[in-house]
Amino acid sequence: MHELSLVMSLLRIVEEQSLKTPFEKVESILLSFGRLSCIDPQALEFAFSIQSRGTRAQGAVLRFDIRPVRVYCLNCEEEWSPPAFTGTCPSCGGTEVLLTGGTEEMTLVELEAE
Numbered sequence: 001m002h003e004l005s006l007v008m009s010l011l012r013i014v015e016e017q018s019l020k021t022p023f024e025k026v027e028s029i030l031l032s033f034g035r036l037s038c039i040d041p042q043a044l045e046f047a048f049s050i051q052s053r054g055t056r057a058q059g060a061v062l063r064f065d066i067r068p069v070r071v072y073c074l075n076c077e078e079e080w081s082p083p084a085f086t087g088t089c090p091s092c093g094g095t096e097v098l099l100t101g102g103t104e105e106m107t108l109v110e111l112e113a114e
Contacts (some may be wrong), residue, residue: 023113034104070101
């Protein structure tokens with residue numbers, strides 16, 4: 001479960017930010033990542049609820065901006081957002097496609113604190 005290591009990194013970032021701009025409690029955290037990044041939001045929330053106990057982030061709400069899969073076809077030069085990545089173009093059936101979105105790593109976008 002790599003979500004645990006992601007949460008530990010996230011909590012480290014929260015503590016580093018609290019030294020730069022003092023705050024007592026985190027209200028919410030907005031995270032962004034790609035749909036194909038293999039991050040399970042439920043597992044992330046569970047790990048966060050356990051690991052954040054006793055920290056400034058305890059009780060904070062995690063919000064997610066999950067970036068869609070984007071695929072570009074080299075044959076027909078079209079880009080689309082398929083519901084699932086199959087490796088073929090839905091327009092021409094070509095297999096020369098590039099993933100252009102949906103693989104983004106997790107990024108802390110916004111931290112609301114008081």
